[in-house]
Amino acid sequence: MELNTFLKQRVALSPDLETVLDQAFKREQYPKHHKLLQPNNRSQKVFFIEKGLARTYYLKDEGKDITHFFFAENAFAMPIESIFYNNSSPYGMELLEHSVVRSIHYSDLEKYIEQSDALEKLMRLLLIDVLKAFSDRFYALQFQTAQERYRIMLETYPDILLRAPLGHIASYLGITQQTLSVIRAQR
Structure with missing residues (x-):
């Protein structure tokens, strides 16, 4: 805009x-x-x-x-x-x-x-x-788990997975890329 x-x-x-x-x-x-x-x-x-x-x-x-x-x-x-x-x-x-x-x-x-x-x-x-x-x-x-932070991030930035590298997303969430992969696989 x-x-x-x-x-x-x-x-x-x-x-x-x-x-x-x-x-x-x-x-x-x-x-x-x-x-x-x-x-x-x-x-x-x-x-x-x-x-x-x-x-x-x-x-x-x-x-x-x-x-x-x-x-x-x-x-x-x-x-x-x-x-x-x-x-x-x-x-x-x-x-x-x-x-x-x-x-x-x-x-x-x-x-x-x-x-x-x-x-x-x-x-x-x-x-x-x-x-x-x-x-x-x-x-x-x-105070939130990695899964909760991931869910809230997706609510805040719904298309973030299409726009940002996974390494940047993982570091934003305070987790490793491996943990991010596990969380994504669970959804």
Whole structure:
């Protein structure tokens, strides 16, 4: 979904602000496996996935790649540690499909947010959605079985098995690929 369509579904913005935001967010197409961000980056960019699938990941134990989160169409993603805390973000971001991504520097976006109560409210709601998603993920890793995490992942991302490599899915679930194969065979 295009950014403007997404915004119109969430809040009522003036036509002028819609146009300004559409121009301010740079639109780019990237191939599968493109790395939008490397781990330990200091990026100040906010990304909106118009088309495609992205994952955030970190490196552990001499470069072992662990998937932290998936971002499908109509999702905002940004390196919170860099933007809000001026620290490097441990998470890289890789595109798992040919993707259309919109981006804007956070300081530029913040100027528009300060001028629009509706946009400020939208950003607040989006941040609450992110907090809820991470809270759910934290809860899942602490208290749910691998089978429960798998079932919830399929509810959240129904076509994830067609879009992401099994190794990334297994690391997201906190299990090995062998365990993922056993769980898939049981369903």
